[in-house]
Amino acid sequence: MSQLGTESAFEVLARASLLEAEGRSIVHLEIGEPDFATPPHIVAAAEAAIEDGYTHYTPSGGIPEVRDAVAAHYSSRLGQEVTGDRVILTPGSKNILMFAVMALINEGDEVILPDPGYPIYASLVSFFGGIPVSLPLREESGFRFHADELATLITDRTRMVILNSPQNPTGGVLLQEDVVAVAELAVKHDLWVVSDEIYSQIAYDGPVPSIASLPGMLERTIVMDGLSKAFAMCGWRLGIGVAPAELIKHMETLMINSSSCATAFIQVATMTALEAPESEVSVARMVHEYRARRDVVVDGLNAIPGVHCHLPGGAFYVFPNITGTGIGEQELADGLLGEAGVATLPGTAFGPMGKGFLRLSYGKDIPHLEEGIKRIGEYLTARQR
Numbered sequence: 001m002s003q004l005g006t007e008s009a010f011e012v013l014a015r016a017s018l019l020e021a022e023g024r025s026i027v028h029l030e031i032g033e034p035d036f037a038t039p040p041h042i043v044a045a046a047e048a049a050i051e052d053g054y055t056h057y058t059p060s061g062g063i064p065e066v067r068d069a070v071a072a073h074y075s076s077r078l079g080q081e082v083t084g085d086r087v088i089l090t091p092g093s094k095n096i097l098m099f100a101v102m103a104l105i106n107e108g109d110e111v112i113l114p115d116p117g118y119p120i121y122a123s124l125v126s127f128f129g130g131i132p133v134s135l136p137l138r139e140e141s142g143f144r145f146h147a148d149e150l151a152t153l154i155t156d157r158t159r160m161v162i163l164n165s166p167q168n169p170t171g172g173v174l175l176q177e178d179v180v181a182v183a184e185l186a187v188k189h190d191l192w193v194v195s196d197e198i199y200s201q202i203a204y205d206g207p208v209p210s211i212a213s214l215p216g217m218l219e220r221t222i223v224m225d226g227l228s229k230a231f232a233m234c235g236w237r238l239g240i241g242v243a244p245a246e247l248i249k250h251m252e253t254l255m256i257n258s259s260s261c262a263t264a265f266i267q268v269a270t271m272t273a274l275e276a277p278e279s280e281v282s283v284a285r286m287v288h289e290y291r292a293r294r295d296v297v298v299d300g301l302n303a304i305p306g307v308h309c310h311l312p313g314g315a316f317y318v319f320p321n322i323t324g325t326g327i328g329e330q331e332l333a334d335g336l337l338g339e340a341g342v343a344t345l346p347g348t349a350f351g352p353m354g355k356g357f358l359r360l361s362y363g364k365d366i367p368h369l370e371e372g373i374k375r376i377g378e379y380l381t382a383r384q385r
């Protein structure tokens with residue numbers, strides 16, 4: 001168990017909630033969860049599915065009709081033929097990652113993953129005996145990796161590369177040339193790729209390229225996706241995996257050994273989420289609002305002396321550089337929570353490359369964000385006096 005990591009967002013949320021219970025006012029910029037309500041047409045579809053009796057176990061990979069509908073959605077999104085036997089539905093996308101690592105990583109296998117990056121990647125890889133290898137993402141490159149650097153990290157023990165675009169925690173987005181470079185290396189060195197696309201629909205500069213859309217890559221890619229972020233459905237728990245049929249069969253066995261199946265009526269509502277015309281409108285409306293929030297947060301942070309914030313291209317996170325304040329990231333995050341009443345995360349919660357950064361989520365409305373930025377500015381001004 002000592003190998004298993006955690007997500008500090010949940011820990012900071014717990015600390016912030018304790019302070020609130022003591023009567024303190026806290027601005028929550030820590031947890032990566034949209035504040036929007038789930039679009040009503042999806043709620044209605046789930047309610048109707050309960051009424052229709054979708055309250056029983058389903059096949060472990062998902063209801064065949066739903067898998068086929070999800071496959072059709074990914075066929076058009078990826079421009080590659082995806083069939084239902086290449087799709088699995090799980091309670092949240094984290095299961096897809098866990099199952100991929102359990103199925104493919106042996107003791108001592110190396111897995112290249114983004115640093116800073118979603119902490120669960122390194123946690124699961126280590127837990128199942130693999131060796132996480134950090135691929136640095138730097139601010140000056142818009143938090144994209146360098147393909148040359150990636151090439152130097154590959155050894156004869158490398159088995160998998162994990163990509164995430166748009167990215168948590170930086171909001172960075174990979175370009176077509178980046179995914180092409182990874183695909184070439186993956187083919188050359190016979191590697192698996194996990195492509196975490198959970199934020200793919202929250203992008204501000206057009207569609208985000210998927211490595212799975214490149215010729216031949218569906219055979220060695222596990223797309224990790226779900227309804228949590230794009231549809232404001234974190235608490236529903238519905239993850240979607242797209243992978244070669246042979247691997248999906250093993251993932252189904254892992255489902256039989258763990259959750260049995262994803263919740264039946266949520267599977268049915270997934271078809272509505274992915275297909276209904278209202279979904280497109282709802283997602284576009286949310287992305288429009290996220291963009292406005294992003295601009296408020298980035299402008300606000302850049303106006304604070306000692307803080308520099310890169311403009312992210314997607315997701316709902318900013319990753320400001322705070323080295324100019326002269327305060328370390330953990331000390332600053334602690335001070336902001338304890339003294340200023342703003343919950344943020346230290347960049348190092350996402351890997352060593354997060355040193356000198358904070359991560360803020362803008363899953364909250366603009367007045368909330370403005371209050372948070374005001375408190376951060378006042379706190380830093382008072383400290384620098």
Ligand code: PLP
Nearest residue numbers: 032092093094118168198226228
């Ligand atoms: N991947 C990334 C990069 C995330 O940030 C998160 C959640 O914060 C997840 C996956 C997990 O999402 P889900 O709710 O589908 O388990």
